[in-house]
Amino acid sequence: MSWDLILSSLGPLLLGAISATIPLALASFALGLAIALLVALMRIGKNRVLSGAARVYVSIIRGTPLLVQLFVIFYGLPSIGVRLEPWPSAIIALSLNVGGYAAEVIRAAILSVPKGQWEAGHMIGMSRQQTLRRIILPQAARVSVPPLSNTFISLVKDTSLASLILVTELFRQAQQIASVSGDFMALYLQAAVIYWVICLFLSMGQSRIEKRLDRYVAH
Secondary structure, three states, rough: OOOHHHHHHHHHHHHHHHHHHHHHHHHHHHHHHHEEEEEEEEEEEEEHHHHHHHHHHHHHHOOOOOOHHHEEHHHHHHHHOOOOOOHHHHHHHHHHHHHHHHHHHHHHHHHHHHHHHHHHHHOOOOOOOHHHHHHHHHHHHHHHHHHHHHHHHHHHHHHHHHHOOOOHHHHHHHHHHHHHHHHHHHHHHHHHHHHHHHHHHHHHHHHHHHHHHOOOOOO
């Protein structure tokens, strides 16, 4: 293992993490949360068609590997005339994947809010939509923070799969440098350490958020 190689490759790997891995994770998570909220509301809604469609979507996303989803979007869609660049393909696949998993988290959080909260909103003249927006969702958001934080941490690691559809993120940078130097062990371990450090900081942030939210929970 060459320390000179590790030091010289640290910059490109960090650049890949800062310029691609983290932005890819943030963009996919934000879009995924929007999808998840919509799907969760469809699941708990009274429209059987929408509820059924949401259930099928969640089943497909949770029942198929993320790698397959990436390949279907990037390599499969061109066969029907839809061609996407690597970045949009990665964001769409990762967002849809996050949406499928986070939808169940949000749905469970909404259902965990006591039914009396719905009745309270109705008693003070709120519509169902107003009650959901002003009373139910804020309480559900507090409950869903820990599992959604775990989803985001997993997403950061899952961005490494985007290297297989030509997105030049952290892991692909390691692959490119390793293919030239021939020292795959050193480069892959270095990439693993960077992923670990990123996730470590995210876990620390998650713990702080949970402690702050815990202050507003009655014991």
